[in-house]
Amino acid sequence: MLAIDAAAYRSPWRHRHPGDKAVLAFGLLGAAVALPPWPGAVIVGAVALGLLLGPARVPARQVWRSGRAPLGFAITGVLPLLVSVGGPGGFVTATPGGPRDAALVLARTVAAGLALLLFAFTTPLAEALPRLTRLGVPAPVVEVASLTYRMVFTLLDTAGQIRRAQAGRLGYASRRAALRSLAGIAGALFTQAFARAQRLQHGLTGRGYAGSLPVLADGARIDGRFVSLSAALVAAVVAVTLAVGA
Amino acid sequence: MHIAEGFLPPIHAAAWTVAAAPFVVHGARALTRQVREKPEGLLLLGAAGAFSFVLSALKIPSVTGSSSHPTGTGLGAILFRPPVMAVLGTITLVFQALLLAHGGLTTLGANAFSMAVAGPWAGYAVYLLARRLGGSLGTGAFLGAFAADLSTYCVTSVQLALAHPDPRTGFAGALAEYGAVFAVTQVWLAIAEGLLTLLVVRLLAQSSRAELVNLGVDVPAVKEAKA
Numbered sequence: 463m464l465a466i467d468a469a470a471y472r473s474p475w476r477h478r479h480p481g482d483k484a485v486l487a488f489g490l491l492g493a494a495v496a497l498p499p500w501p502g503a504v505i506v507g508a509v510a511l512g513l514l515l516g517p518a519r520v521p522a523r524q525v526w527r528s529g530r531a532p533l534g535f536a537i538t539g540v541l542p543l544l545v546s547v548g549g550p551g552g553f554v555t556a557t558p559g560g561p562r563d564a565a566l567v568l569a570r571t572v573a574a575g576l577a578l579l580l581f582a583f584t585t586p587l588a589e590a591l592p593r594l595t596r597l598g599v600p601a602p603v604v605e606v607a608s609l610t611y612r613m614v615f616t617l618l619d620t621a622g623q624i625r626r627a628q629a630g631r632l633g634y635a636s637r638r639a640a641l642r643s644l645a646g647i648a649g650a651l652f653t654q655a656f657a658r659a660q661r662l663q664h665g666l667t668g669r670g671y672a673g674s675l676p677v678l679a680d681g682a683r684i685d686g687r688f689v690s691l692s693a694a695l696v697a698a699v700v701a702v703t704l705a706v707g708a
Numbered sequence: 709m710h711i712a713e714g715f716l717p718p719i720h721a722a723a724w725t726v727a728a729a730p731f732v733v734h735g736a737r738a739l740t741r742q743v744r745e746k747p748e749g750l751l752l753l754g755a756a757g758a759f760s761f762v763l764s765a766l767k768i769p770s771v772t773g774s775s776s777h778p779t780g781t782g783l784g785a786i787l788f789r790p791p792v793m794a795v796l797g798t799i800t801l802v803f804q805a806l807l808l809a810h811g812g813l814t815t816l817g818a819n820a821f822s823m824a825v826a827g828p829w830a831g832y833a834v835y836l837l838a839r840r841l842g843g844s845l846g847t848g849a850f851l852g853a854f855a856a857d858l859s860t861y862c863v864t865s866v867q868l869a870l871a872h873p874d875p876r877t878g879f880a881g882a883l884a885e886y887g888a889v890f891a892v893t894q895v896w897l898a899i900a901e902g903l904l905t906l907l908v909v910r911l912l913a914q915s916s917r918a919e920l921v922n923l924g925v926d927v928p929a930v931k932e933a934k935a
Contacts, residue, residue: 574713606796609758
């Protein structure tokens, strides 16, 4: 199982309605992106991190492990803000105000990333997907997404097993060998994915399958108190940001 | 190359969502029509989505000594066609955002435009052109995957340069800067993904010929596939 999804199933907020957590996390996400990065991103980032480590009880190490890849992209992505290539000053020159701009973009990215993690770490995807039809996503698309979700884990497991077997036979000893081994994994996954889908289809056809695999969703209801408190928290973040930034 | 959550200003995030929407909606309609006509095809589409996701989670050794992930858009476009890839690619991006924290929801439109629209269409066009000019399945797959990867990288660089233009040299300067920064890994990655796709389709032409033919891929006779 993937680390974020596994943590979502262990979350104390796991049985809350996805809508509750969407109001809180996506409210903070919207604030992180829409408000001026200083001080908005800093406040949103602090609140999201506090919620992750506090009420949502996500270990700090797990937040770091999940956040470091997008942080790597963000750091690489802000490097061009620090220098100018060409222009009258020379081939490569420091951009005036570059470090400030880079810091603001980095702060906004970190804050928005933490808000997204707040939703991901508390909401199993399997519980959010069936509810997408209510947001206007066509039912067949939701069905494909749900099937994809169910098949992803067995395929990831298969890929891991093949990779370990290949590594034990020096399949990754050189770049050339690694490419051959990866092609072997992709080929085997394609064959297995389609063979499994066909077996599943045969089995379901015998049980009257008509293009839909309904499953019981968690019967959680929207918690008005949680939603009100979330909306109030987001409103407070916006108000404090505008007051401090004024 | 996923643009991280929050990296784009809100107006750019919204604009790229609007730009990607017609392609994704068109793909969703095509998929819905396909499923209504052939309900059993739903399971194959689910398998295709899972295959795309797992393919994008594989690690290709990078020139910088670390590793990168293939986009899988070239192979996906050759196997499932660009309209379906617009939907499968977007689903994969949502999964990557919520299961791996790669990309994001506010940047979903921009990432979908580069990885689920531009990449597959460019890759499929180059693949078709190569085949019509007499290229083998392997050559077409290599060129298609290379073009898909490179166009994804170029579109992402344009998106970043538009969002963060250089104060002195403007959009052109920023495009050169982003292009240079990401070229270190992305050009090698495009070549590596092209080679990987070539090996995969050669393997599939031998082991899963019937499935490829069912998907509408023009597979050569067994003798040519072994060459």
